Amino acid sequence: MAYQNAQLDEEKVFKDPVHSYVHVRDQVIWDLIGTREFQRLRRIKQLGTTFITFHGAEHSRFNHSLGVYEIIRRILENFTDRLQWNSEQRLLCLTAALLHDLGHGPYSHCFEKVFDLDHENFTKQIILGDTEVNQILTKVNPDFPKKVAEVINKTYHDKLIVSLISSQIDADRMDYLQRDAYYTGVSYGHFDMARILRVMRPLDDKIVIKSSGMHAVEDYIMSRYQMYWQVYFHPVSRSAEVLLSKILQRVKELHNDTYQFQKEPTHFYSFFTGEIKLEDYIKLDETIMMYYFQTWVDEKDSILSDLCYRFVNRKLFKYTNFHIKESMGDLFQLKQLFKQVGINPDYYLEVDSSSDLPYDFYRPGEEEERLPIYLQMENGELKELSEASEIVESISGKRRTDHKLYYPADRIKKLPDSQEKQQIKALLGMK
Amino acid sequence: MAYQNAQLDEEKVFKDPVHSYVHVRDQVIWDLIGTREFQRLRRIKQLGTTFITFHGAEHSRFNHSLGVYEIIRRILENFTDRLQWNSEQRLLCLTAALLHDLGHGPYSHCFEKVFDLDHENFTKQIILGDTEVNQILTKVNPDFPKKVAEVINKTYHDKLIVSLISSQIDADRMDYLQRDAYYTGVSYGHFDMARILRVMRPLDDKIVIKSSGMHAVEDYIMSRYQMYWQVYFHPVSRSAEVLLSKILQRVKELHNDTYQFQKEPTHFYSFFTGEIKLEDYIKLDETIMMYYFQTWVDEKDSILSDLCYRFVNRKLFKYTNFHIKESMGDLFQLKQLFKQVGINPDYYLEVDSSSDLPYDFYRPGEEEERLPIYLQMENGELKELSEASEIVESISGKRRTDHKLYYPADRIKKLPDSQEKQQIKALLGMK
């Protein structure tokens, strides 16, 4: 109890380019930031391979996590008049905000797909397991770690707290849109967060937005839409992700084939078996992965060596648009031709798909289900956003998907002339 | 010759948060950016350990190098009317700008001190050695690599080109001040670069500034001053540098003592002997170093393990002001006391000094000698900046130095009570 309410002698601040300053008064928050599990987030990039396309995007999840915390802190400050919360509720919100991304691995998106993992599960394990974070949370009170994990996992009984942390207009999204826009330097991603915070209201078990703030919310939704297509799904970054997947796939295969590595993938062993120890997970960050990739450039296996060389030195695959329905025949033919000219299509030909739902009012069963946005009209009535906004209505629930086919153009160009080469170039639209 | 003038089919641009866009039209520049030696700069942070203090400062030297190139490109665009240059001179400038930091190693400042290296020497080696960069430069013409190296080394005969790349108001400094301010988020570091570029003039073998731009230059000098003391010399970042030095020092000592490492420092071998092969140098970037540091947390040597744990997980030494003249006696006494309580002062007690000369008109023999800034008065006459500006005059040539003593406060606190502990705490001003 004493620890739960303990305040620092003097407020600490972090200079933050996005929110100007991040303010910390609670001893618990300060201590959590100092844990090795939280410091580890400095070695995980917020945007994975995006830095390959937007060189500014080298910022880490540490940055973002502080930002989400700060937004929640400001929201709670605005809510003080309206919310009769005890200090545990407040701390629960702040803590969940700070720790919500704790379980992210290196290049999460890709890594989770190849090894069939879920970072949310690891967030939970870090909070509940034998970690510095857990020690601190337990000191607050023995139930506290469980509560924090439940809020992040959206299963906590107090839905108001859950919706502060996870909704279609939560602190997580508001931070990353602005932060990623800032670091990439794109002109999208800006919206009037100060105004949105001013028109947010807690109402029973939800966060609602005063209807006078609708346009600011529209602007936020549009920012989100633009960031997805201009930044997050950029085809060049996806090319780097394709390489990454192929490397991990190759390493796994070689390991299963008892290939003799010069540099054994010891850090990956437990991922190959699927029985991942928490400590192994925590240890594997992006600097470790880069170490392996750089070392493997010198492996004898030419596929592994080539893929690693490409990833480390940005010799990416090229891409072409791919129409998933019409072009399956071409893809089949390309695979045959690749084999004939001695290029392994399992590693050198890949269709990557990106898909986004800019806003949805109802998505039960979706993996990334988030709560809809409600406007509170002047008469007090609630309206779901897409009912009130024509613009949002127009994009609401419309999934847009983009398919690209990735291939090693440089290698194809270097092939000796042959009919197959001509066919490959024609099918890929190469000049 | 053909290659020297080759233009891309379509201009390529990089989105840059500082300069909005970086524009590339020359095939040579495009090819240089694609080399492995240039891509390596993505794995070297521009500000070394500063990210420990300013979490936003995670940007790499790759970022900065593109920025310096872009500034020079704009300057040359402004100069087209005034400068009768051939295409080689132009390309020489652009190339030297792009490659000027190529030889930086991981956490350069610290690394160079411990192993007694000079990154400028490695820049030269990369340009002249057996590298992808050298192949491209040689394709321009066989003398070209040598010329580029000379420009960067400030020994090239055409002093106008040299002064574009290295002076007290060169593209290097203009980029890093703005870029580091942007990523850290501090409010210093801003000045009107557009105006400075507009008032720059080539004059014989110098770059001069039209006197009407004096205030913009004053603002730049002040920015520089503030960035040094607020960001670059921040005592917390220096604490991380102290740890880094101590780790490298310990590894070297253990290696010399034939200590049996669990993870041998193979990447460092040639640094221990001082006979550094270029390829070894290129391979050692910050991801590799972090791999070792993380692995060494599990070494048996308790000093190495502790120092690495501290660096990786940000358990830094604390600091206190240290008056180099008056306090030497105290330092001696502290070392004795440290030994008595079982803390090795060679690794756990360090005086770090930072020192800056905000502007100087004449610094012959200085390691980082840069050319003074000349204003061109309306009558055509040249005046050295500090003669014309009272503000600059007031800080010109005044070296300011700051000494701090670093120590492990956490460890001292955990010592059992003793007279020595009390004395240590008293001498360090610990509560």
Next chain:
Amino acid sequence: MAYQNAQLDEEKVFKDPVHSYVHVRDQVIWDLIGTREFQRLRRIKQLGTTFITFHGAEHSRFNHSLGVYEIIRRILENFTDRLQWNSEQRLLCLTAALLHDLGHGPYSHCFEKVFDLDHENFTKQIILGDTEVNQILTKVNPDFPKKVAEVINKTYHDKLIVSLISSQIDADRMDYLQRDAYYTGVSYGHFDMARILRVMRPLDDKIVIKSSGMHAVEDYIMSRYQMYWQVYFHPVSRSAEVLLSKILQRVKELHNDTYQFQKEPTHFYSFFTGEIKLEDYIKLDETIMMYYFQTWVDEKDSILSDLCYRFVNRKLFKYTNFHIKESMGDLFQLKQLFKQVGINPDYYLEVDSSSDLPYDFYRPGEEEERLPIYLQMENGELKELSEASEIVESISGKRRTDHKLYYPADRIKKLPDSQEKQQIKALLGMK
């Protein structure tokens, strides 16, 4: 011819908060800026009564006109490789850009409605009439004024030039969205103009946008949409416009009734008769109007005096939403009640409607007809924007209208209690 090509000895620049600098090299442009007709634009606010709501919006049409010129200048600079223009075509574009708003009167929107004028007609008159502007244009060549007027009037034969000046994504709109956002301080109005300029291409008689720039254009369209509803149609600014209209209407009526003014509206005489001399038009700017309004506060006519007091000292009418179809009966009843309590409904009750079409691909016959936006796909084919963009399609051609009823709440509150007062308050939803 000599004058047409005359360049200033040294480029002049204007420091501009939106475009950083406005650059002038042509003597003709410099001379035009110096004319009294162009300087007059300093006394016409860009956003009329908007400053009443957004106190920052005090900027003038002078600002905006320089901005439009600067954008066109940059576009032409980008086009140099693609466009084989002679110097007259270039100057025609720049001049038309600079002068396009020359005929705006004080609080144009309102003023034109009350006196049934058209500022475009006055722009033409100023360009062709006996003015300093005309003298300069005639010096270029005798046909030049006519050509400039035709470009602004969209009747010029070279449609490429016309479309640079007037289309749905022209320099005019790009400047005012950004400028008005800057001065009001709202977070809308930002889009990546640098990118849009980079992807603009002249193609036959049109300006087209490379399809890779579609998202930047979407962002621009959204900015426009938000600015209209958040800033331009703000109900409080419209309240000030209602007052303004009522003042002008009252003055006209009093004048027709041969009312004896203490301060005769001499500057307005020719507007009352409808036979407006160009010189009278030029003389009537916002400082002159404010002089009259302030003086008329002391007129005996209580309506004129009250309306002027309200406008000068910001004692505005309140407003309520008004459903044009359902509420006409209420409006009729309110008018009756107003008369019964002694308030003249002709001056104290007004329905104001705002209406916007965010983007339209085809609006023949519209007063403000502008050309649609074409994207150039990778295969060279043109696509009208709303065909390619779902978001734009969703708002394309959808007119949105907002009706508000304005009334003097303060005066109604001060009425002695009566049944009529109660009825008025009920109908207006007053508390």
Next chain:
Amino acid sequence: MAYQNAQLDEEKVFKDPVHSYVHVRDQVIWDLIGTREFQRLRRIKQLGTTFITFHGAEHSRFNHSLGVYEIIRRILENFTDRLQWNSEQRLLCLTAALLHDLGHGPYSHCFEKVFDLDHENFTKQIILGDTEVNQILTKVNPDFPKKVAEVINKTYHDKLIVSLISSQIDADRMDYLQRDAYYTGVSYGHFDMARILRVMRPLDDKIVIKSSGMHAVEDYIMSRYQMYWQVYFHPVSRSAEVLLSKILQRVKELHNDTYQFQKEPTHFYSFFTGEIKLEDYIKLDETIMMYYFQTWVDEKDSILSDLCYRFVNRKLFKYTNFHIKESMGDLFQLKQLFKQVGINPDYYLEVDSSSDLPYDFYRPGEEEERLPIYLQMENGELKELSEASEIVESISGKRRTDHKLYYPADRIKKLPDSQEKQQIKALLGMK
């Protein structure tokens, strides 16, 4: 008492480009903003004639006054933990901040000089006289107007309140530096106000700055220095001020000579006699002045007509540097020559001097005396800023003065050739 504490039902906000939002909760503040005397500030430009040079600088004193209020509001919010103030003290601060510039007249600087007035005196008169502002303040309590006037006049007994409103780092200066930089678009004028507010502390009867904030304060002092020389004292704006003075001087002279005006300067009568009625002062704003200037362009007196034409249409005098000591002989000779060629030197030749003291620790008896800045060192001790900061020390107390001689170059050029003309041109350095 009830009124003193009355809060609005819902907080009102003004969108402000500099501080993002200005927040108002107090009924008193809201009512004061609505008064005609405060609304009048919309018709007085913050920077007088500066808009002639920097076209963006069209913002009014209304803007700035809201900004100063907002800064004080934030400071008081920060102080809540440290300051045991009653509600009157708080309101006194806010009110004084809001109203501190209430007495400014049109183009104050110039106007006050010509008519020998002092705006601070009029601020006091408006607060204490028969005005809407006074009614509101009296409603707070009958002594309140007097207290507000005393705070603004720096004679109030509570020096802490005085120093919040007037010191070398007060809210007034912090607002105008940032605001004027924003509207002009210059890159100076930025400093980290958020940080300065964070390190401000009330201490007895002063505001002190924690020493850790010294660099932010240095930055502020430098901003101030740059803004003075780059913006406030810009020689082109001063040229417009010279015209303005000459117009007022001419009108006064004509009036004294019983010249028959077409448009009598009725608004100026009481200024000519020096017995200025408050109501006359309040009525004279910049729109009224511009009305007269525009009307007087048609006066028969050729000097008045010409000066007004010049001011209205920006046909300014040119300037040359003037060395006050060495050139007095030249000035005398020029005056003679002017008379000989028929140009009245009283109206067409003027030396204007600007002079600034960037920071001073002690200026007793200065007209614009402001309190020095104190740093609070870690040991609690106070240090005056220039003792702690080398940079500030270097410019502290150093008055810098600039003299320019203004003359009508256009008119001189049009003179028929003569020896006198040649002499004039030579003396003025005209080409």
